[in-house]
Each structure stands twice: as C-alpha cells, then as structure tokens.
Amino acid sequence: MRVTLKDVAERAGVHPGTASRALNLETQSLVSEATVRRVQQAAKALAYRPNPMARGLKTNRTTMVGVIVPDLSNPLFPPIVRGAEVELSRAGYTTIIADTDNDAERERTALAVLQSRQVDGLLIASARREDEAIRQMHEQGVPMVLIYRRTDGVALPAVTGDDQRGIELAVAHLRELGHTSIAHLSGPRELSTGLSRQRTFRQVVAETGCDTSPELVVECGTYSVEEGARATRELLDRARPTAILAGNDQIAVGAIDALRERGLRCPEDVSVVGFNDMPFVDKLSPPLTTIRVPHAEVGAEAARILVRWMTQRIASTSTTTLPVELVVRGSTAPVPRP
Amino acid sequence: MRVTLKDVAERAGVHPGTASRALNLETQSLVSEATVRRVQQAAKALAYRPNPMARGLKTNRTTMVGVIVPDLSNPLFPPIVRGAEVELSRAGYTTIIADTDNDAERERTALAVLQSRQVDGLLIASARREDEAIRQMHEQGVPMVLIYRRTDGVALPAVTGDDQRGIELAVAHLRELGHTSIAHLSGPRELSTGLSRQRTFRQVVAETGCDTSPELVVECGTYSVEEGARATRELLDRARPTAILAGNDQIAVGAIDALRERGLRCPEDVSVVGFNDMPFVDKLSPPLTTIRVPHAEVGAEAARILVRWMTQRIASTSTTTLPVELVVRGSTAPVPRP
DNA sequence: ATGAAAGCGCTAACAA
DNA sequence: TTGTTAGCGCTTTCAT
Numbered sequence: 001m002r003v004t005l006k007d008v009a010e011r012a013g014v015h016p017g018t019a020s021r022a023l024n025l026e027t028q029s030l031v032s033e034a035t036v037r038r039v040q041q042a043a044k045a046l047a048y049r050p051n052p053m054a055r056g057l058k059t060n061r062t063t064m065v066g067v068i069v070p071d072l073s074n075p076l077f078p079p080i081v082r083g084a085e086v087e088l089s090r091a092g093y094t095t096i097i098a099d100t101d102n103d104a105e106r107e108r109t110a111l112a113v114l115q116s117r118q119v120d121g122l123l124i125a126s127a128r129r130e131d132e133a134i135r136q137m138h139e140q141g142v143p144m145v146l147i148y149r150r151t152d153g154v155a156l157p158a159v160t161g162d163d164q165r166g167i168e169l170a171v172a173h174l175r176e177l178g179h180t181s182i183a184h185l186s187g188p189r190e191l192s193t194g195l196s197r198q199r200t201f202r203q204v205v206a207e208t209g210c211d212t213s214p215e216l217v218v219e220c221g222t223y224s225v226e227e228g229a230r231a232t233r234e235l236l237d238r239a240r241p242t243a244i245l246a247g248n249d250q251i252a253v254g255a256i257d258a259l260r261e262r263g264l265r266c267p268e269d270v271s272v273v274g275f276n277d278m279p280f281v282d283k284l285s286p287p288l289t290t291i292r293v294p295h296a297e298v299g300a301e302a303a304r305i306l307v308r309w310m311t312q313r314i315a316s317t318s319t320t321t322l323p324v325e326l327v328v329r330g331s332t333a334p335v336p337r338p
Numbered sequence: 339m340r341v342t343l344k345d346v347a348e349r350a351g352v353h354p355g356t357a358s359r360a361l362n363l364e365t366q367s368l369v370s371e372a373t374v375r376r377v378q379q380a381a382k383a384l385a386y387r388p389n390p391m392a393r394g395l396k397t398n399r400t401t402m403v404g405v406i407v408p409d410l411s412n413p414l415f416p417p418i419v420r421g422a423e424v425e426l427s428r429a430g431y432t433t434i435i436a437d438t439d440n441d442a443e444r445e446r447t448a449l450a451v452l453q454s455r456q457v458d459g460l461l462i463a464s465a466r467r468e469d470e471a472i473r474q475m476h477e478q479g480v481p482m483v484l485i486y487r488r489t490d491g492v493a494l495p496a497v498t499g500d501d502q503r504g505i506e507l508a509v510a511h512l513r514e515l516g517h518t519s520i521a522h523l524s525g526p527r528e529l530s531t532g533l534s535r536q537r538t539f540r541q542v543v544a545e546t547g548c549d550t551s552p553e554l555v556v557e558c559g560t561y562s563v564e565e566g567a568r569a570t571r572e573l574l575d576r577a578r579p580t581a582i583l584a585g586n587d588q589i590a591v592g593a594i595d596a597l598r599e600r601g602l603r604c605p606e607d608v609s610v611v612g613f614n615d616m617p618f619v620d621k622l623s624p625p626l627t628t629i630r631v632p633h634a635e636v637g638a639e640a641a642r643i644l645v646r647w648m649t650q651r652i653a654s655t656s657t658t659t660l661p662v663e664l665v666v667r668g669s670t671a672p673v674p675r676p
Numbered sequence: 677a678t679g680a681a682a683g684c685g686c687t688a689a690c691a692a
Numbered sequence: 693t694t695g696t697t698a699g700c701g702c703t704t705t706c707a708t
Contacts, residue, residue, distance in 0.1 A: 004685055015695050020687060027687090032693060049454040053394040054685030057700045062391070073416040073617065082410060082437060094455060097435050099420060116387040117432060253621060279411060283591055285623025342701055353679045358703060365703090370677055392701030395684045 003046045012042040064094045066114035070126040072099045075278045080147060083299030084123055091307045100126045108133040121310045123302050127151045128190050143309040145302045150192040155317040159302040161293035161324045167200040169326040170245050170273045170291055175208050178335035179243040183216040185231045185255055187223050187247035197247055215239050220251055228254020236262055242270060242335045249274035249281050249290055267333035277327055286330035293324050341384045349380040402432045404452035408464040410437045413616045421637030422461055429645045438464045446471040459648045461640050465489045466528050481647040483640045488530040493655040497640040499631035499662045505538040507664040508583050508611045508629055513546050516673035517581040521554040523569045523593055525561050525585030535585055553577050558589055566592020574600055580608060580673045587612035587619050587628055605671035615665055624668035631662050
C-alpha cells in the first residue's frame with residue numbers, strides 16, 4: 001500500500017498535522033528542530049511521497065502548468081517547451097503540454113481541459129490576436145504568459161523575440177547585397193507575429209529606399225511550407241523580386257520549393273531569408289539565411305515570469321523582448337547583374 | 339467560485355450521491371432516466387466540471403498518463419507523441435510529457451515525478467536495454483507500453499516499426515543499385531533498436547553476398563548528427579564503402595556532412611540510406627533515401643494498448659510491429675564505375 | 677431508485 | 693511547540 005502522512009507521523013511518534021508542518025518548508029519553522037529531524041527521517045525510511053491530489057484538493061493548487069503550442073511537430077516549439085520545462089521543474093512544477101494543431105476550437109478544448117485540471121498557470125504559444133478563449137481565461141485570473149504571439153487588448157505578459165530588429169537585420173543584409181526589389185511572404189495577419197513583421201517590413205523597406213509596390217507583400221494563411229509555396233507562386237505571377245523575406249522558416253522552405261518549380265535558382269536568381277532559425281535549416285539546400293531567435297531562452301524566461309506570478313502573486317503585464325541575430329548562410333547572394 | 343457536484347445536485351433537486359451516479363457512465367444505469375436527464379441538464383446549465391483531484395483522491399486514478407521521450411527536439415518524437423495524445427485524450431486521459439534529454443539519470447527522475455503524480459500509465463520511448471528504473475516501475479505493476487526501444491528481460495508490451503524489414507529493404511535497394519561494399523553506422527548497442535538493426539544488417543549483408551568485413555560496421559554512441567559524422571570519419575579512415583546504411587536519419591545527416599568534408603559526394607561517390615523518415619529529410623541536400631516508419635500510428639497504437647491495460651486490466655506483453663516502407667530519394671545512386 | 681454517511685490524504689485554523 | 697478538528701469534492705457502500 002501507499003505510504004501516507006499518517007504512517008510517517010506514527011513512526012515519528014507525532015500527530016499527522018505536525019508531520020505535515022515538519023515536511024513543508026513554509027511551516028517548518030513552527031516545529032521544533034528535533035521533531036523536524038525525526039519526521040524527515042521517518043519519511044525517508046518509509047520512502048514517503050506526498051499525494052499531490054490530496055494536497056491539491058486541500059490547497060487548490062496542483063503545481064502543474066499547462067503549455068499550449070500550436071503544433072509540436074513544428075521544430076520551432078520543442079526548444080521553447082524544453083526551455084520552459086527546465087525552469088518549471090526547477091520550481092517544482094510539472095508541465096502538461098497541449099497541442100492545438102493550429103485550431104482555435106482545439107485551443108478552446110485544451111484550455112478547458114487544463115482548467116478543469118486546475119493547472120496553476122499557463123504558457124501559451126498559440127494565441128491569436130482575437131482569442132476569446134484566452135480572454136475568458138484571463139478574466140478568471142489564471143496566471144498566464146504569452147509566448148511570441150500576443151492577443152490584442154489583453155493585459156498579459158509576453159515574451160518574444162525582437163521581431164522588429166529581426167526584420168531590420170534581414171532587410172539591411174539584403175540591401176547590402178544590392179537588393180532593392182524585396183518581397184515579403186508575410187505570416188497570417190491574424191497572428192501578432194505575422195502582423196508586426198509585415199508592418200515592420202513595409203516601414204523598413206520604405207525607409208531604405210526599396211521598391212514599395214504592394215504586390216511585393218503576399219500574406220500566407222498559415223506558417224507552413226505549403227502556404228509559403230502557394231504565396232510564392234502568387235507572388236511570381238505578378239512580380240519578379242530579387243529577394244524574398246519570409247515570415248518564418250517554413251514559409252522560406254516553401255518559397256525555395258516554388259522558386260525551383262518556376263526554374264529560378266536560390267540564391268543565384270532570388271535570395272531568400274527565413275525567420276526563427278529552426279533546427280535543420282542549416283542542412284537545407286541551400287542552407288537558409290535566417291534570423292536566430294533564442295527559443296529555449298524565450299521559453300525559460302516566460303516560465304520564470306509565470307513562476308513569479310504563481311508564487312509571489314506578482315503579475316507583470318509587460319512584454320519581454322529577447323535579442324535576435326542574423327545568421328548568414330547560403331540562401332542569400334548579391335543581386336544578379338542582368 | 340467553482341461549481342461542485344453539490345451545486346448540480348441542489349439544482350436538480352437530488353442528493354450529491356445521485357448526481358454522481360447520474361453523471362458517470364458506469365453508474366448511470368442505477369438511476370432513473372428522468373433523473374439522469376435532470377442532473378445532466380443542471381450540470382450543463384452550471385457548466386459543471388468534475389474536480390479531477392477530488393475524484394482521483396477517492397478512486398486512486400488520475401486519468402493522466404506520462405509519456406517519456408529521450409529528446410523532444412528530435413523531430414522523430416513529436417509525431418509519436420501526437421499520435422499517442424490523440425488516442426489518449428479520446429479515452430479521457432491527459433498526457434504529461436517528460437523529456438529525459440537522453441540521460442538515464444533524468445529518466446529516473448522523470449519516472450519518479452510521474453509516479454508521485456500517480457499517473458495511471460506510462461508510454462516510454464526512452465528505454466535502454468538495461469534500465470533499472472523501468473524494471474522497478476514495472477515490478478510495481480504500473481501499466482506501461484514501450485515505444486521502439488525495448489528493455490531486455492522485461493515482459494512489457496512494445497510497439498515498434500519493423501526494423502528487420504526496414505534493414506532488408508534498405509540493403510536490397512542498395513544491392514539493386516549494384517553496391518556490395520555497404521557500411522553500417524549503427525545506433526548504440528545499448529538501445530534495442532541499435533542492436534537489432536545492427537544484427538539484421540550483418541545477417542542480411544552476409545546473405546546477399548556483400549562484403550562482410552567487420553570494419554564496415556561502426557557504432558555511434560548516440561543517435562545524433564555529431565556521432566554520425568564522427569563514425570563516418572572513423573569508417574573512412576579504414577575502409578572505402580560505396581554505400582552507407584545509417585542507424586537513423588540523424589546519423590545519416592552526419593554521415594553526409596562527413597563525406598563532404600572528405601571530398602566525397604553523395605550520392606555520386608557514396609550512397610546513404612537513413613532510417614525513420616523524419617520530417618524535413620526530404621528537403622535536405624540531397625533528399626534522403628530512408629525507411630519510413632509510421633510514427634504517429636506507432637504512438638497511437640501504443641496508446642490504445644495502454645488504455646486497454648488501464649481500463650480493462652488486459653495486460654498484453656507482446657510486441658506490435660508496424661510495417662515500414664522504403665522511400666527512395668536523392669541520396670542513393672548506382673555504384674560508381676571505377 | 678435514491679438518500680445518508682463515511683472517507684480518500686492532506687492542510688490549516690483553532691486550541692491547548 | 694504540538695494536538696485536534698474540520699473539510700477540500702468526490703465516490704461508494706449501506707440503508708431505505
């Protein structure tokens with residue numbers, strides 16, 4: 001049978017209440033040192049493990065947090081999850097990962113499940129700009145931190161890479177290579193990352209004297225290889241840019257595929273820049289020039305903010321922006337001389 | 339405040355015990371149909387969600403299962419997890435993922451955490467052939483299913499891809515291309531997959547009349563790109579095979595890197611075959627010829643077996659082997675004519 | 677078919 | 693400093 005607190009108390013010759021106090025850091029000071037030692041010994045001898053359900057039922061805390069990602073198979077997310085998990089487990093929390101499959105309805109379900117599980121907090125990497133589920137959850141006062149993607153008009157802390165700086169770096173790099181006709185395959189505008197990168201792109205492109213024709217910006221419906229390819233075909237049907245700045249790496253991969261379809265070589269004919277520096281993009285053909293975002297650190301930082309909120313009731317609402325850097329590989333080259 | 343069963347019972351005008359019976363499928367038959375309806379309506383109206391902790395405290399079940407993977411950042415595992423999660427959530431279970439970072443000590447910790455969380459069962463993709471932690475957990479009667487990697491001498495159900503057939507297909511493909519000097523960069527022998535693929539390789543190579551020199555088999559310490567590259571260098575220092583069968587895709591990627599370092603082209607000089615068909619290997623340069631394993635289905639099947647064990651106490655100990663197929667891409671070519 | 681009551685293992689307010 | 697007591701929300705015998 002399972003060892004309970006009562007067993008420990010009996011063996012130590014104290015009341016279960018005392019044993020409880022002796023075993024919990026916060027209440028340990030209420031118990032004499034000698035008793036603490038006796039109880040701890042007994043606990044050790046019996047290999048006592050507190051029953052988290054009993055504890056949770058009493059305290060209304062579970063020391064579990066939910067992490068919601070849009071797609072775990074997207075190599076972008078495991079490092080984030082990993083970074084978060086390390087911090088969370090350090091603080092004594094267990095992580096429950098939910099995958100929404102990029103679906104608003106499933107996000108709602110996941111949120112409901114996690115709520116009924118009484119998670120103490122949430123890390124959310126799947127937020128859309130309009131996200132009723134998140135808004136509602138927020139109103140209930142559940143501690144939560146957004147990762148990368150923000151929700152409009154909700155006062156929630158967020159941790160992101162520096163999207164603006166990333167776009168600046170990418171455009172500057174292409175400018176140095178002589179490109180002035182730069183297209184942008186934007187992420188979906190319903191995601192804050194898609195919108196903000198697109199906005200920054202338009203702005204920076206104007207500031208640096210590039211071609212600002214509207215047909216150089218094509219929006220992808222999702223951050224996927226397929227949409228990247230589709231958008232590229234659409235782009236090429238009406239323009240002939242010498243460079244493409246993709247909304248993320250998956251889109252960039254799709255773009256390179258579509259360029260090849262049309263008989264265009266990357267980087268000789270068209271340069272392509274990604275965003276995120278996902279694992280394996282250095283092995284692609286050509287190796288992808290992209291913006292590196294410190295994913296694990298983003299996850300870790302979000303976890304730290306969440307832990308502070310959960311434990312010390314310090315609810316920040318500010319956005320933490322982590323620095324990004326340009327990684328130049330083989331998918332960008334000087335503008336071709338006609 | 340949280341809606342409890344008592345609230346539902348009050349609204350329906352019945353006793354909480356009755357409400358409980360009405361809401362649980364298994365006890366519903368003990369309650370009159372009319373009452374069931376009334377209670378269900380009340381529950382719906384109040385958006386009642388049972389408190390899993392209270393339930394668990396009473397029933398000693400958590401409806402949570404732990405999924406242990408060696409490395410979530412390895413693109414191989416998210417599909418497995420996903421497949422499992424879909425099945426598990428369908429059966430009402432919540433998934434807790436633990437990442438061991440390929441470390442036996444962390445596996446032990448993860449197992450301990452999950453045990454103290456009282457998960458109802460475990461899916462384990464991180465098993466080593468000698469794995470004391472798993473053996474102990476098994477002795478405690480915790481339902482668990484192994485995925486891919488088996489533990490020696492432990493009577494546990496497992497779900498794997500058909501490693502033997504995979505190796506056969508790969509070697510046959512290379513043979514058809516005229517290769518007779520085929521090397522194998524084996525996975526670690528301490529993992530069942532490493533050992534069994536290596537054994538099968540040796541056997542098949544002998545049966546098909548290939549070169550069986552022992553120096554054509556080099557073992558990698560881990561399933562990683564780095565080890566794949568290292569092993570390839572070691573291999574090339576003492577042999578000049580025309581084809582390499584890698585223990586998995588990561589090793590294959592490392593092999594291609596190392597070949598390039600030595601000025602050898604893939605596939606013109608040396609053909610390379612991977613194993614697993616991880617996401618993105620079709621985008622590599624060259625696109626990797628490999629063995630496709632139905633990862634999501636492996637995860638799903640393992641989940642089904644686990645659910646059966648947990649719910650119906652049917653503990654199988656047999657291994658389920660799912661069919662694999664050869665995917666020919668660009669990394670294999672006819673043997674070069676000298 | 678339903679109500680009553682006990683209790684899962686723990687913590688916390690109160691007493692001593 | 694320690695013991696006592698109540699109760700978190702649920703399920704499940706036992707009565708009725």
